[in-house]
Amino acid sequence: MGRNLHKGLREILVHKKGPIVEKWRELIHKSYPPETAQFLKREKDRFSNPIGSSIEDSIWPLFDQLIGEADPSTTKKLLDNLVRVRAVQDFTPASAVQIIFALKQIVRKEVLPAAQKKGLLREYLEFESEIDRFGLLAFDVFMECRERVWEIKRNDLLKRPYLLAGGMCPSYMMKRGIKHLEKLKKEITQH
Amino acid sequence: MAKELTPQEMLRIDLTPPNKDWMDIPTVIKPGIYCYPAKPEKVEIVGMPNPHVWSPLDDDWGLPEDWKETFLEGMRERLNKHRSFKIFMDICVRCGACADKCHFFLGSGDPKNMPVARAELIRSVYRGEFTKAGKILGRLAGGRKITEDVLKEIWYYMFQCTECRRCSLFCPYGIDTAEVTIIGRELINLFGLNINWIQEPVANCYETGNHLGLLPHTFKQNIEFMCMDIEDFVGVTIEPPFNKKGAEILFVTPSGDVFADPGIYTLMGYLLLFEHIGLDYTWSTYASEGGNFGFFTSLDMAQRLNAKIYAEAKRLGVKWILGGECGHMWRVVHQYMNTFNGPPEFLEEPVNPLTGTKFENAKSAKMIHISEFTADLIKHGKLKLNPKRNDHLKVTYHDSCNPSRGMGMFEEPRYIINNVCNNFYEMPENTIREQTFCCGSGAGLNAGENMELRLRGGLPRANAVKYVHERFGVNMLSCVCAIDRAVLPASMEYWVPDVNVCGVSELVGNALIMEGEHDRPTDLRGEEIPGFAKAEGEEEVTEDV
Numbered sequence: 001m002g003r004n005l006h007k008g009l010r011e012i013l014v015h016k017k018g019p020i021v022e023k024w025r026e027l028i029h030k031s032y033p034p035e036t037a038q039f040l041k042r043e044k045d046r047f048s049n050p051i052g053s054s055i056e057d058s059i060w061p062l063f064d065q066l067i068g069e070a071d072p073s074t075t076k077k078l079l080d081n082l083v084r085v086r087a088v089q090d091f092t093p094a095s096a097v098q099i100i101f102a103l104k105q106i107v108r109k110e111v112l113p114a115a116q117k118k119g120l121l122r123e124y125l126e127f128e129s130e131i132d133r134f135g136l137l138a139f140d141v142f143m144e145c146r147e148r149v150w151e152i153k154r155n156d157l158l159k160r161p162y163l164l165a166g167g168m169c170p171s172y173m174m175k176r177g178i179k180h181l182e183k184l185k186k187e188i189t190q191h
Numbered sequence: 192m193a194k195e196l197t198p199q200e201m202l203r204i205d206l207t208p209p210n211k212d213w214m215d216i217p218t219v220i221k222p223g224i225y226c227y228p229a230k231p232e233k234v235e236i237v238g239m240p241n242p243h244v245w246s247p248l249d250d251d252w253g254l255p256e257d258w259k260e261t262f263l264e265g266m267r268e269r270l271n272k273h274r275s276f277k278i279f280m281d282i283c284v285r286c287g288a289c290a291d292k293c294h295f296f297l298g299s300g301d302p303k304n305m306p307v308a309r310a311e312l313i314r315s316v317y318r319g320e321f322t323k324a325g326k327i328l329g330r331l332a333g334g335r336k337i338t339e340d341v342l343k344e345i346w347y348y349m350f351q352c353t354e355c356r357r358c359s360l361f362c363p364y365g366i367d368t369a370e371v372t373i374i375g376r377e378l379i380n381l382f383g384l385n386i387n388w389i390q391e392p393v394a395n396c397y398e399t400g401n402h403l404g405l406l407p408h409t410f411k412q413n414i415e416f417m418c419m420d421i422e423d424f425v426g427v428t429i430e431p432p433f434n435k436k437g438a439e440i441l442f443v444t445p446s447g448d449v450f451a452d453p454g455i456y457t458l459m460g461y462l463l464l465f466e467h468i469g470l471d472y473t474w475s476t477y478a479s480e481g482g483n484f485g486f487f488t489s490l491d492m493a494q495r496l497n498a499k500i501y502a503e504a505k506r507l508g509v510k511w512i513l514g515g516e517c518g519h520m521w522r523v524v525h526q527y528m529n530t531f532n533g534p535p536e537f538l539e540e541p542v543n544p545l546t547g548t549k550f551e552n553a554k555s556a557k558m559i560h561i562s563e564f565t566a567d568l569i570k571h572g573k574l575k576l577n578p579k580r581n582d583h584l585k586v587t588y589h590d591s592c593n594p595s596r597g598m599g600m601f602e603e604p605r606y607i608i609n610n611v612c613n614n615f616y617e618m619p620e621n622t623i624r625e626q627t628f629c630c631g632s633g634a635g636l637n638a639g640e641n642m643e644l645r646l647r648g649g650l651p652r653a654n655a656v657k658y659v660h661e662r663f664g665v666n667m668l669s670c671v672c673a674i675d676r677a678v679l680p681a682s683m684e685y686w687v688p689d690v691n692v693c694g695v696s697e698l699v700g701n702a703l704i705m706e707g708e709h710d711r712p713t714d715l716r717g718e719e720i721p722g723f724a725k726a727e728g729e730e731e732v733t734e735d736v
């Protein structure tokens with residue numbers, strides 16, 4: 001959105017960035033069961049709290065993307081960081097990406113009254129549409145992640161050594177078998 | 192258990208889960224998390240009870256009529272037999288120190304994956320069925336009765352624990368949830384409810400000596416195929432000894448090294464190393480498996496499958512045993528083998544024939560780890576190495592749970608890597624050594640159908656790899672465990688796609704300068720090594736056939 005964001009509205013958003021993103025973080029934490037949410041909030045070490053750190057690393061710059069010059073590849077990378085984790089957890093697709101759309105609830109509370117006062121309702125609604133766009137992008141990312149999981153499952157199956165008594169992994173057998181034949185051929189022609 | 196959603200439920204998108212006591216939150220068994228059930232014939236082969244066809248998604252799990260009595264009797268028997276189990280049931284004060292230490296909790300966010308909660312699934316039954324307070328007060332005393340739903344819940348979460356013991360490191364009382372899982376799985380196995388990914392390797396191992404069910408000629412042939420590759424890539428001819436009576440050393444490694452990519456390159460590393468030093472050793476086509484999926488089934492089964500190692504050492508008349516790169520194999524070797532099937536008086540305390548080093552740590556069990564052996568060789572200058580051949584790699588090292596937390600082996604692999612590579616970077620301190628994060632797929636959970644579970648469990652490890660990848664450009668994750676080698680590639684593919692996985696012995700193999708070797712433009716995978724490949728226009732390397 002960036003350039004098109006009304007200057008006055010941007011000022012309000014910049015001013016409110018802290019409380020908005022903090023509430024957003026809380027909301028994302030609370031999409032997990034209560035004990036987990038508490039932990040995600042409490043543990044600050046990034047290696048002891050990979051879910052929490054993936055959230056923390058993504059939401060602040062994502063918000064900057066929303067109110068500044070959005071760079072498509074950065075936005076996607078940030079959304080990926082946020083959604084990749086959720087794509088393998090106990091979330092339905094909707095609840096996995098809903099955390100983006102839910103940002104609207106917060107912004108509405110924090111920013112809408114001030115925006116209205118300044119007569120920026122239209123601009124405000126456009127900003128909400130931008131959040132929707134990010135939400136849809138998040139869904140793209142979610143699908144990519146899910147497809148990747150299936151690819152990995154398939155690859156795992158293909159690579160999996162078959163548990164056939166006396167059998168060999170077919171691809172390995174083929175690879176080695178062809179080599180063996182070539183070697184034999186060479187030997188025969190040489191002698 | 193898995194129920195159809197009503198249209199209303201389908202339309203509801205809950206962002207905040209309910210705040211209820213764990214006993215009131217029903218467990219929903221989900222595809223992607225569980226592994227397929229054991230095939231009845233594989234249960235039958237090893238004489239385990241109640242072989243039958245069933246599905247975790249069905250309501251009816253085909254439990255025998257008297258299953259409750261059997262469960263409680265099984266629990267009573269184990270409470271009497273294993274003091275540790277009894278103590279772990281009694282003394283947990285629910286302080287929560289272990290709660291956030293499990294990779295499955297950290298990756299899934301599911302509170303029932305907190306180690307304290309995992310143990311509590313069984314502990315609650317212990318209280319409700321075996322203690323006075325629990326029998327009278329029930330839930331007030333944290334107790335509950337065993338029911339089908341409780342059994343299903345236990346089943347679901349016992350197969351979401353990799354028995355990695357990270358949690359035990361943080362418990363002020365030393366409670367080892369892995370041991371609770373071990374007993375939990377034993378109880379599950381009273382009803383034919385194992386997962387097939389464990390049961391089939393167990394049956395195979397029982398029948399053919401290894402998890403993959405490789406018959407002796409196939410086992411031998413596969414290793415010979417690898418010798419052909421070595422001939423191509425290195426230019427030396429190796430004829431490995433099989434079942435050689437009177438050899439000094441018996442070498443035993445997980446069959447994954449014989450069969451699965453990238454384990455096979457690690458095996459090529461072993462072959463080169465033994466050839467390099469002219470070791471008097473032998474492979475065995477009978478003790479053709481170092482790993483022991485029996486350990487993930489029951490301690491009795493672990494003992495049965497382990498027995499072949501000493502038996503074969505005796506038959507072949509070797510002096511001592513050398514073991515390959517494996518994880519849980521070392522837990523069994525290090526902590527159980529000696530009392531399971533030993534002590535083996537017919538063997539000698541391992542002595543490195545080239546350096547004279549006595550491995551006093553293995554005085555009783557008579558088996559040492561290949562990393563201990565290789566590190567000793569390097570320390571005494573017995574290996575000719577060119578670490579530059581690994582210069583294109585920026586390597587980090589994943590401490591596999593069992594060799595590190597289980598047997599305390601931290602330095603040897605690092606010493607080796609530092610001698611065969613020039614670029615080694617450690618992952619952050621709270622993710623390595625004793626505190627290492629599990630690969631996420633150990634203890635028999637390395638199937639394909641439970642990939643979501645594996646990826647969740649792999650997140651904490653991958654998160655640390657990602658850090659060194661981004662910070663230092665790390666592109667190779669090394670380890671000394673066959674399961675790690677089999678499963679970390681999938682985890683990397685999802686979380687850190689630019690990082691590859693290898694065994695430490697593969698790195699050794701690539702760095703070894705072999706007598707009579709030809710130009711080696713490629714590594715053991717047949718991939719060109721930058722700086723070693725012939726520049727265009729230069730004469731092609733002629734293959735020495």
Ligand code: SF4
Pocket residue numbers: 292293294295305306309351352353354355356357358359368369372
């Ligand atoms: S042993 Fe490992 S997998 Fe099992 S509960 Fe403890 S930390 Fe989790």
Ligand code: SF4
Pocket residue numbers: 282283284285286287288289290306307361362363364365366
């Ligand atoms: S750390 Fe030990 S005592 Fe504390 S909750 Fe965990 S198992 Fe119980």
